[in-house]
Amino acid sequence: MLEYKPIIHLSMESSQFVLASRPTGLPSANNFRIEKTILNKLQDNEVLLKSWYISVDPYMRGRMNDVKSYAASFEVNKPIIGGIVAKVIESKSKMINAGDTVFGMLPWATYFIEKAETLRKVDIQKVPPGYYLGVLGMPGITAYIGMMEIGKPKRGDTVVVSGAAGAVGIVAGQIAKLEGAKVIGIAGSDDKCRLLKGQFGYDEAINYKTSKSIRKELAALCPDGVDVYFDNVGGEITEAVASNLDFHARIALCGQISQYNNTKPYIGYSILPHLLTRSVMLQGFIVSNYSDRFGEAISQLTQWVTEGKLKYTETITEGFDKLPEAFLGLFNGSNQGKMMVKV
Amino acid sequence: MLEYKPIIHLSMESSQFVLASRPTGLPSANNFRIEKTILNKLQDNEVLLKSWYISVDPYMRGRMNDVKSYAASFEVNKPIIGGIVAKVIESKSKMINAGDTVFGMLPWATYFIEKAETLRKVDIQKVPPGYYLGVLGMPGITAYIGMMEIGKPKRGDTVVVSGAAGAVGIVAGQIAKLEGAKVIGIAGSDDKCRLLKGQFGYDEAINYKTSKSIRKELAALCPDGVDVYFDNVGGEITEAVASNLDFHARIALCGQISQYNNTKPYIGYSILPHLLTRSVMLQGFIVSNYSDRFGEAISQLTQWVTEGKLKYTETITEGFDKLPEAFLGLFNGSNQGKMMVKV
Numbered sequence: 001m002l003e004y005k006p007i008i009h010l011s012m013e014s015s016q017f018v019l020a021s022r023p024t025g026l027p028s029a030n031n032f033r034i035e036k037t038i039l040n041k042l043q044d045n046e047v048l049l050k051s052w053y054i055s056v057d058p059y060m061r062g063r064m065n066d067v068k069s070y071a072a073s074f075e076v077n078k079p080i081i082g083g084i085v086a087k088v089i090e091s092k093s094k095m096i097n098a099g100d101t102v103f104g105m106l107p108w109a110t111y112f113i114e115k116a117e118t119l120r121k122v123d124i125q126k127v128p129p130g131y132y133l134g135v136l137g138m139p140g141i142t143a144y145i146g147m148m149e150i151g152k153p154k155r156g157d158t159v160v161v162s163g164a165a166g167a168v169g170i171v172a173g174q175i176a177k178l179e180g181a182k183v184i185g186i187a188g189s190d191d192k193c194r195l196l197k198g199q200f201g202y203d204e205a206i207n208y209k210t211s212k213s214i215r216k217e218l219a220a221l222c223p224d225g226v227d228v229y230f231d232n233v234g235g236e237i238t239e240a241v242a243s244n245l246d247f248h249a250r251i252a253l254c255g256q257i258s259q260y261n262n263t264k265p266y267i268g269y270s271i272l273p274h275l276l277t278r279s280v281m282l283q284g285f286i287v288s289n290y291s292d293r294f295g296e297a298i299s300q301l302t303q304w305v306t307e308g309k310l311k312y313t314e315t316i317t318e319g320f321d322k323l324p325e326a327f328l329g330l331f332n333g334s335n336q337g338k339m340m341v342k343v
Numbered sequence: 344m345l346e347y348k349p350i351i352h353l354s355m356e357s358s359q360f361v362l363a364s365r366p367t368g369l370p371s372a373n374n375f376r377i378e379k380t381i382l383n384k385l386q387d388n389e390v391l392l393k394s395w396y397i398s399v400d401p402y403m404r405g406r407m408n409d410v411k412s413y414a415a416s417f418e419v420n421k422p423i424i425g426g427i428v429a430k431v432i433e434s435k436s437k438m439i440n441a442g443d444t445v446f447g448m449l450p451w452a453t454y455f456i457e458k459a460e461t462l463r464k465v466d467i468q469k470v471p472p473g474y475y476l477g478v479l480g481m482p483g484i485t486a487y488i489g490m491m492e493i494g495k496p497k498r499g500d501t502v503v504v505s506g507a508a509g510a511v512g513i514v515a516g517q518i519a520k521l522e523g524a525k526v527i528g529i530a531g532s533d534d535k536c537r538l539l540k541g542q543f544g545y546d547e548a549i550n551y552k553t554s555k556s557i558r559k560e561l562a563a564l565c566p567d568g569v570d571v572y573f574d575n576v577g578g579e580i581t582e583a584v585a586s587n588l589d590f591h592a593r594i595a596l597c598g599q600i601s602q603y604n605n606t607k608p609y610i611g612y613s614i615l616p617h618l619l620t621r622s623v624m625l626q627g628f629i630v631s632n633y634s635d636r637f638g639e640a641i642s643q644l645t646q647w648v649t650e651g652k653l654k655y656t657e658t659i660t661e662g663f664d665k666l667p668e669a670f671l672g673l674f675n676g677s678n679q680g681k682m683m684v685k686v
Contacts, residue, residue, distance in 0.1 A: 062620065069620045070590070070620055070621070070622065231615075234613065234615050234616070234619075235613075238615065247413070248632075253615060253618055253619050254619075255619070256615055256616050256619050259613070259615075259616050265612045265613065265616075266612070266613045266616070267610060267611060267612055267613070268610060268611075268613055269608045269609070269610055270577065270578075270602070270608065270609045270610070270611055270613075271615075272574075272577050272581065272596060272599055272602075272614075273577070273599050273602050273608075273609070274627075275596055275625065275627040276577075276596050276597075276598070276599050276627045276628070276629075277405065277412045277413055277627070277629075278413070278627060279413065279626075279627045279628070279629050279632055280626075280627040281624070281625070281626050281627070282618065282624070282625040282626075283622075283623075283624050283625075284617075284618040284619045284620070284621060284622045284623040284624070285619070285622070286619075286620075286622050289591075289622055
């Protein structure tokens with residue numbers, strides 16, 4: 001891994017992906033462009049990093065648009081930025097040493113130089129490095145805070161998670177189980193449904209692609225109604241859940257992946273009459289609003305993972321040049337658990 | 344008023360409205376039937392009441408359906424129940440005396456006998472009796488709790504109220520003004536808009552029936568976005584407001600009057616992507632969930648009304664037999680402020 005030699009560094013070449021153009025609808029490989037760059041000489045407090053695991057996340061689709069949202073837009077002809085676990089090749093920082101593994105919000109590049117203060121050292125002795133992009137990273141924190149702060153499942157509650165086999169959904173459902181709830185997942189294949197029930201403790205799972213009526217299936221599985229809905233997808237699935245909500249239900253509106261590539265606003269059945277008559281609380285949920293709770297979340301998630309109470313899975317594509325392909329795979333459900341690229 | 348003589352009481356006749364049939368879509372007069380009844384002799388702890396002001400409220404439409412909701416369904420061939428201010432004609436209670444004015448949830452009848460413990464004495468020296476059906480009754484309490492508990496407007500916030508000229512909306516907007524917000528009302532006629540701005544302190548008002556684009560009008564009036572939306576109507580108006588919401592906006596989902604007579608679920612633009620990307624909190628709001636705060640609400644509303652800080656208006660139809668007509672008028676917006684029937 002540590003094959004860096006100073007003589008190479010002086011004219012060290014890196015590859016990076018930039019946003020070539022803003023997508024309309026579903027992105028394609030043409031919206032990305034790979035470029036060569038030459039790295040500068042390392043300055044004080046900087047480290048030279050080699051990308052190891054690069055995260056692809058659904059929310060990044062929103063950053064490819066030029067619209068006001070919670071995360072700033074990516075700029076055209078500038079690198080894509082995302083969560084990366086990297087190896088430190090050389091360091092001029094007292095905080096971080098060569099050989100350390102770090103996490104940061106970093107450019108999609110093979111090598112890059114970064115100020116040490118923007119990085120967090122991670123321990124890869126007990127968990128795989130990719131976990132810091134998944135169950136112990138933003139998706140896990142999202143699941144934890146969304147479920148504990150908004151969903152608040154109580155023992156005996158019925159919890160429904162959409163996008164249940166995704167990076168966030170797998171964790172959200174297991175947390176609800178740890179809190180004593182009955183948990184039903186909605187996912188896009190029989191394989192995913194088997195995985196949810198067989199490995200991740202979901203009580204029931206519905207394949208939305210083959211279900212004749214998600215609404216009726218849910219009604220049969222939740223005779224007392226749904227108390228907590230953790231929504232990662234939106235659209236028709238959310239309409240089907242809404243008509244099964246119990247009084248005082250809580251919705252953690254975490255994602256709307258079915259809508260991210262829309263070129264026109266989605267038209268569907270309004271869920272508002274259900275939310276009104278059943279006194280439902282819905283919270284649009286962006287995890288970065290809760291940064292004061294990240295420490296607690298990471299601590300609890302780490303404990304559950306090391307105790308074996310929280311399981312996880314990853315879909316890892318090999319090769320830096322596969323980043324666009326892995327990212328696009330998020331929108332046809334080709335991942336189980338956390339999707340990432342190993343460089 | 345106190346024309347009751349015991350000799351009449353022995354065979355005293357009353358008129359009452361029963362639900363003749365459950366409406367499909369917009370109700371008609373045929374869904375109501377007037378009946379004569381003979382009152383029993385007064386028992387201990389009972390009072391004989393004469394209806395004075397009878398409330399008609401949009402939420403009663405939901406009770407005419409045979410579906411699970413927050414309020415029990417009316418039964419076919421049984422009296423309609425609603426808020427009534429009545430005069431006490433005779434009393435066998437130590438709590439309430441003949442000549443008192445009381446409020447209760449009571450059958451739509453000219454005369455009736457009721458247990459005293461279900462009634463609340465009201466003071467008609469300082470405010471008109473109908474106020475106990477409006478600004479000092481359920482609509483006022485709804486506006487107060489919905490605005491203070493869910494909307495939570497801060498000084499400088501922009502608040503939008505739909506159904507702004509209705510029994511709840513008039514109060515909701517004034518409370519937001521008292522809290523220091525800029526307040527914009529949406530209502531269904533130029534007269535109502537003039538009333539909102541001229542008499543009830545709204546900063547701006549939009550006539551949704553003549554607006555070419557509610558969304559664009561709002562965008563112009565709310566350059567920094569909408570912080571609080573108090574929704575009484577749902578449908579297209581709510582979609583227009585949703586696209587103008589600011590980050591961390593709050594929606595008090597209080598009513599969906601545009602949807603109450605639907606025979607099919609409403610289909611429209613999903614507001615969920617806005618709620619997600621702007622971290623919006625929406626609470627489906629049924630005032631009866633907050634009964635522990637009614638005392639505080641009534642106390643504050645009474646103070647504001649007696650100090651002249653909170654103004655109100657009523658649309659009063661005369662004649663017991665006009666009840667169905669007054670009720671149906673709610674759905675074509677024929678009321679300004681609280682709609683009621685004076686018997």
